[in-house]
Amino acid sequence: MKALLIDPESQNIEVIDVASREEIVKIIGYDTIETDAVGDQGDRLFFDEECFLRGTKGRFQIDSIIPVAGKGIIVGSDEAGQTLSDVKTDMDDLGQRIKYLYAHILTRCFTGGAVWPSRFVFDSERH
Numbered sequence: 001m002k003a004l005l006i007d008p009e010s011q012n013i014e015v016i017d018v019a020s021r022e023e024i025v026k027i028i029g030y031d032t033i034e035t036d037a038v039g040d041q042g043d044r045l046f047f048d049e050e051c052f053l054r055g056t057k058g059r060f061q062i063d064s065i066i067p068v069a070g071k072g073i074i075v076g077s078d079e080a081g082q083t084l085s086d087v088k089t090d091m092d093d094l095g096q097r098i099k100y101l102y103a104h105i106l107t108r109c110f111t112g113g114a115v116w117p118s119r120f121v122f123d124s125e126r127h
Contacts, residue, residue, distance in 0.1 A: 002086040003075035004094060008058030008068075011100050013091055018075060021082065028071050030054070035077065036065050041088035044077040059101040062094070067101055 005016045005027065018024055024046050025031050034049035047068045048056065056070035074094070076085035 001075055001084045003073050004087050004089060004091060006060060006072040006074070006094075006098065008060040008070070008072075008100055010058075013094060013098070015091060016073075018073065018084065021084065024073050024075070027073060037079075038062055038065070038074050039089055042076050042078075042085070043074050043087055043089045044079075045072050045074050047072040061099045061101060063097055 001018055003016050003018045003024075005014050006012075007014075016027075018027070021033070025033055028046065028048055030048040030050065032049040033046055035044040035046050037043070038045045045062065045065065045068070048054070048070050051069035054069075058071075059067050059069045060072065061067040074089055075087050077083060
């Protein structure tokens with residue numbers, strides 16, 4: 001299936017082919033995969049559910065979806081993320097909707113000592 005790979009470290013979006021959910025897990029690098037709807041065309045964003053606990057580099061946000069750390073893959077899917085199909089989201093449109101985020105100030109959460117960003121700086125704010 002045609003999919004879009006988001007790599008926030010390189011701030012790059014590329015078209016890739018994925019054959020299965022297992023291949024998505026391999027590309028993202030972790031088996032704790034979560035999905036979230038992207039737009040209204042049946043596409044879903046696949047990402048590592050524990051991305052902030054791991055301290056994964058590179059962060060991004062699409063529309064008002066919760067920010068994600070590490071690689072993400074957008075592919076057409078059913079709501080459960082089990083049945084895959086070609087992505088419908090246009091790559092150029094996605095490029096206008098995505099924000100690459102930078103965590104400059106980190107604080108420790110009191111639950112488990114996980115590191116969470118307390119402030120994000122967008123590209124337009126970088127000096």
